[in-house]
Amino acid sequence: MSVDSTLDPATDGVEETTFRTHDGTELFYRKWPAKSKKPKGAIVLLHRGHEHGGRVSHLVEELGLSDFAFYAWDARGHGRSPGERGYSPSFAASVRDLDSFVKHICETGGFAVKDIAVIAQSVGAVLAATWVHDYAPPIRALVLASPAFSVKLYVPFAREGIWLWQKLKGQFFVNSYVKAKFLTHDPARIASFDNDPLITRAIASNILLDLYTTAERVVNDARAIIVPTQMLISGSDWVVRHSPQHRFYENLAHPLKERHVLKGFYHDTLGEKDRAIAVAHARRFILECFDVKPEALDVTKAHQTGFTRDEQDRLSSPHDLLSLKGLYWALYRASIRFSALFSKGLKTGVDTGFDSGSTLDYVYENEPRGMGPGGKLIDKQFLQAIGWRGIRQRKVHLEELIDTALSKLQQAGRSTNILDIAAGHGRYVLDAIAKSTLKPTSVRLQDYSPINVEAGRKSIAERKLEEIASFHQADAFDGEKLAAIQPAPDLAIVSGLYELFPDNALIERSLGGLAKSMQAGSLLIYTNQPWHPQLEMIARALTSHRGGEAWVMRRRTQAEMDQLVAAAGFRKIDQRIDEWGIFTVCVAERI
Template sequence: MATTTQHHFSSHDGVSLFYQHRPAVAATATKKAIVLFHRGHEHSGRILHVAEELVLDDCDFFAWDARGHGMSPGERGDAPSFGAMVADVDAFIRHIQATYNIAAENIIVVAQSVGAVVVATWLHDYAPNIRGAVLTSPAFKVKLYVPFAQAGLSLMQKLRGNFFVQSYVKAHYLSHDPERIQSYQEDDKITRAISVRILLGLYQAAERVVKDAAAITTPIQLLISGRDWVVHHGPQHDFYNNLGSHIKERIVFDGFYHDTLGEKDRELAIDAMRRFIRKLYETPLQSIDLTQAHVYGDSKREADELATPLSPLSVRGAYWNTQRASIALGAKWSQGLKLGQDTGFDSGSTLDYVYRNTPTGSNGFGRLVDKNYLNAIGWRGIRQRKQNLQTLIQDAMQRLRAQGQAVHVLDIAAGHGRYVLDALTAAEKPDSIRLRDYSPINVEAGRNLIQERQLQDIASFDEVNAYDRANYQNLDPQPTLGIVSGLHELFPDNNLINQSLLGFADAITSGNYLIYTNQPWHPQLEMIARCLTSHRQGKAWVMRRRSQREMDQLVAAAGFDKVRQLIDEDGIFTVTLAQKR
């Protein structure tokens, strides 16, 4: 048995998190890693026994203490948000890749309970190219045993802010193993409470991931405890049935309590894991091609259903007719609703209005309607996307400066240009800014903004079709940073998207960067399709979502490697930095 060592890594926000490493005993040509994620309330020391019991001597093992747990910093049982915990996973895996020279395709993750939900959310939102995952008793729906507990906690959070909930779970409801029970009771590193923002964030993320599990194509083994007093079985089975993975396996262990990997008869689960893991490593890496998802697949079916007219005599038809009428009425006083109806709710003019986020109306009622409109979850996500764009633009500029490169920016669908100009001039200015858009209205507004900010010496704005590959040829200066934000989400056809990505590949030389956005999820797709119009001659705004894996594959096919990704707390919009191979 190799000696286990203790380390720290810097996470996405600079916080130093604790982890343990047990190196492989048997040297092999290809390095492999198993990464262990503990249950809620626990820490790495409670799951490291799996490294010994699996007897996979050719694998390195890693186990972390989630922030707010064990030896990692933070208030016990808390984190800035559930999304921050998911971003921690991405940072941890990237740290392992870089520090230990282990490729993502040779990494398998094993996660329990709350840790399994965090990992499942990571698989959905970040689409990592790992070899596979084993999820045991994922806490997609915790048994709170109090009627309307979730709604009550949500209300109390609004009134009180963040607070903590003590765990009701006793050790003898987790495992039949007497030693495991005793160690749980005596372990002073066990975190007995969980913050309400993490608990509610867990519920929200779990509901989204279970519903949209088709977006996950990673090979997955799901281990379910048959007599679980802590979490419900139903969502676990729904998750498995919805999975898009071509390689998946589900095993229910009758009589097992919640701590699947700490049960008295856990060798049954350990043996199943070992078999599954070995099979994954012995089989060539499986990657499902999603580049033709616009022709077939769940998102195509979803978009087709949203585009299907409803009978006005049906309940749903009558409901959405009423909603459309309400929007039309509100547009009489709300500036945002009127602008959306006039230019399209997906237009550059609308997005610029959303970025400014100043409720405007012809009277007090109109301003109230406008405030409610601007606070819609999708528009909140758009504003967070703007912040994430600024973060990655500054990151890319720093990388280019460190490489001794000039910063020449090309944004192919800038709208009014506000978001990109805000980001590009937040710190030091780039060497040049070339903005483009298809709309004369947007181009004129963008040129005015450039004049207003006195950027004429480095910035230009032209009316150009982003989907004509010829428009990327012979650019002077040659762009070192390409940006495409909010454009590809508006068009379902991947063949069209490829034209812009290949154009970027023509224009950007090896080692330079591309920033792209995506929309893998939206909770209001039907409302948007039934009630809002697009910029295309007032047609219904029907969106085909792209999973993050689909979008990443399209970018990779054009010659770019993913470097870093950010996502909003609701999982709606991603912003990704990629480097030209």
């Protein structure tokens, strides 16, 4: 990362500098080094929407945590960071910016992720909550002040109107008309807000809509968050609603959590006239978290006792056929079978299972086919389901990370033997190899299904890759055979497999076999499905490749999947996630 750093002695030792985020953009941030010789940790300050890092810089002194280094960024499109004011490509892109920022802090400051605490307010708090949900970083503490899980727009049907207008006219900007006197009772803060040239009144319509949908997902699924969390809720908030904040807190899984409702406080919780109360809560909580040895909440047994197991059990229980829900899903299943007479994609799913390699390959092709115009229209709707869009984005992320992994291995002077233990038809691996300028030493693809093996061998032949690539029928959960594979893989890939099997014992066996076969410094790419908006529809209406039984998934939180990988002897080093939060693709290094 390239960094231009200047030290301004007039700002009490603050360093003003930039870091390069995931897409190459240089984002501005401020750093206050710890006053002790060895920092106890690092505290990341995230400003609220419309503002910038300078608006939270007062907390560095007010918290009185001189043994900690402090970092405060200007989010993309805010303050002194570049980009159209109030705009980001997506809320997910801004969350990934935060992930890049923390990686930069760890690399340049010498901190481990467990040495990081985050204090975030309003929209910044939603960014932080989404980051710990989607990326599962094992940070030491999280303090959320008045998170903007649900913004009060006041105009009836404003959210629906913004969605419709964006659909018709494309992205536009919505201006905030909230006056400073409704943010805080502090006259100095009011005056500084009104006179700050870096305040951004506008917010892009796509970000506002993303904020709502992401917040709803994270609030409802907050049990996936397993870091110590403190909630500071402003009692008289004019800007955001209280109820999602309380629901989020009540859903949190970690036993170390606190909620403080601050009577009379407006939305600018950490900039209120009586903010010393909120600051004291945050200071004490952070010190308590750092005074004990960090121990992650173990979720590797979630397949036995956990909320995702409860969810799976509910979805496995059929409705009474004569109940309204039973009748609804019976009709839904019948409509799928009827539509499969016309839609090629639905027919493939019905014949081979909607989780089969054949269906997945069809989804990757993304070419509507069927009987006549009506059949093609049905097929197009099938292919545009949000889950399949997520699958295709997962393929993009796989190709990107395969290329990155090959480059990393080559730079380390290693061989580049690839192993995919459940490749389906092998399309995503073979496409990644075709697009990469780096050609691997060898490629061994495996799958349990003879249909997939035959299709994969055909693909290898069509691409004229027989010299380096081969396809074998094998069991991805046979740890002993995985451990004995030669040549030993420098890059192992497990994509779309573990998501289909709820039992962690199988995953442990598979990962254990891979770990035994791989030398230190080898890389593992693995996927996960921490969330899905259509779990019930899939369980009630779609069939699996396993004998046509119902396709009931137990999703794994990202923390659960990462812990299983870590227990096998790998260290996670990178991650991608789609904008809907459905599929992740991660890279881990054998240690």
